[in-house]
Amino acid sequence: xxxxxxxxxxxxxxxxxxxxxxxxxxxxxxxxxxxxxxxxxxxxxxxxxxxxxxxxxxxxxxxxxxxxxxxxxxxxxxxxxxxxxxxxxxxxxxxxxxxxxxxxxxxxxxxxxxxxxxxxxxxxxxxxxxxxxxxxxxxxxxxxxxxxxxxxxxxxxxxxxxxxxxxxxxxxxxxxxxxxxxxxxxxxxxxxxxxxxxxxxxxxxxxxxxxxx
Numbered sequence: 293x294x295x296x297x298x299x300x301x302x303x304x305x306x307x308x309x310x311x312x313x314x315x316x317x318x319x320x321x322x323x324x325x326x327x328x329x330x331x332x333x334x335x336x337x338x339x340x341x342x343x344x345x346x347x348x349x350x351x352x353x354x355x356x357x358x359x360x361x362x363x364x365x366x367x368x369x370x371x372x373x374x375x376x377x378x379x380x381x382x383x384x385x386x387x388x389x390x391x392x393x394x395x396x397x398x399x400x401x402x403x404x405x406x407x408x409x410x411x412x413x414x415x416x417x418x419x420x421x422x423x424x425x426x427x428x429x430x431x432x433x434x435x436x437x438x439x440x441x442x443x444x445x446x447x448x449x450x451x452x453x454x455x456x457x458x459x460x461x462x463x464x465x466x467x468x469x470x471x472x473x474x475x476x477x478x479x480x481x482x483x484x485x486x487x488x489x490x491x492x493x494x495x496x497x498x499x500x501x502x503x504x505x
Contacts, residue, residue: 294320294324295434296432296434296439296473297364297382297407297432297434297439297441298320298321298324298382299432300387300407300430300432300439300441301321301380301382301405301407301441302321302324302325302330302408303430304405304428304430304441304443305315305330305331305378305405306327306331307330307331307332307481308331308332309331309332309334309377309378309403310331310333310375310376310377310378310388311325311331311332311333311372311376311378311379312335312368312371312376312378312379312380313325313332313334313335313336313337313378313380314337314338314365314367314368314379314380314381315337315338315339315381315382315383315384316337316338316343316344316347316362317338317341317346317347317352317383318343318345318346318347319336319346319347319348319350319351319360319362321382322336322347322351322352322360323351323354323356323379323401324330324359325497326356326359326360327328327354327356330495331378331497333359333375333376333475334359334360335360335361335362335363335371335374335376336351336360336361336362336363337363337364337365337367337370337371338362338364338366339364339365339366339367340366341364341391344362344363344364347362348362348403354503361374361439362487364371366392367391367392367395367396368392368395368396369395369438373413374457374501376400376401377400377401377402377403378401378402378404378405379396379401379402379403379404379405380404380405381393381404381405381406381407381408382405382406382407382441383409384408384409385410385411386408386409386411386412386414386415386418387411389406389408389415390414390415390418390419390422391472393418393419393422393424394422394475396421396422398423398424398446402445402446403443403444403445403446403475404419404443404444404445405441405442405443405444406419406442406443406444407439407440408440408442412440412442412459413456413496414455415442416442416456416459417451417456419444423446424444424445425444425445425446425448425449425451426442426443426444426449426451426455426460427443427444427445427447427449428442428443428445428460428462429441429459429460429462429464429465430462430464431465431468431496432464433467433468438468438471440459440468442459453500453502454500454501454503457497457500457501458472458500458501458504461504463464465504469501469505470505472501472503473484473498473501473505476494476497476498476501477498479494480494480495480498
């Protein structure tokens with residue numbers, strides 16, 4: 293069964309999408325999308341040869357080797373011969389994601405689905421500069437962790453500072469915001485007096501967050 297995190301990722305995929313599953317790991321998402329006819333096509337890629345081998349074996353076991361090509365690639369570098377318009381990037385850090393996105397042209401890619409493991413503020417504001425705008429997000433809780441999955445497209449949409457910091461609010465954020473509030477407060481009270489500037493910035497973030505609670 294697909295994890296809750298990957299189910300949330302899959303929920304942003306549309307039937308018309310031509311998907312590249314970047315960092316496909318075991319290939320479970322790619323297999324799920326094709327088996328359930330949730331998109332038009334999928335290319336499974338990974339920069340790690342062992343991970344891609346695992347994905348290829350799982351795809352073969354599912355008898356989908358003719359429908360899901362696997363490509364050893366850093367981001368989209370080795371897939372230019374394929375037709376695609378949607379990227380899925382899940383389970384990586386923001387800096388790695390932004391390196392991948394630096395090669396992406398909004399003209400060719402219309403939609404990006406991202407689950408980053410850290411620094412969502414940097415991710416949201418940096419993607420705007422690259423021509424991709426946050427349209428919708430979901431938060432899921434699984435195995436003791438909160439995961440934020442964002443849908444980005446090329447339709448220009450301004451975000452407030454609060455939205456850049458904490459996302460576009462919906463019901464899935466409710467428990468996450470309470471967790472984040474207490475987490476930020478804990479960091480704030482543990483900060484020493486030498487971190488005055490950082491402490492002020494964090495205090496302002498907490499004040500913005502309270503408006504969502």
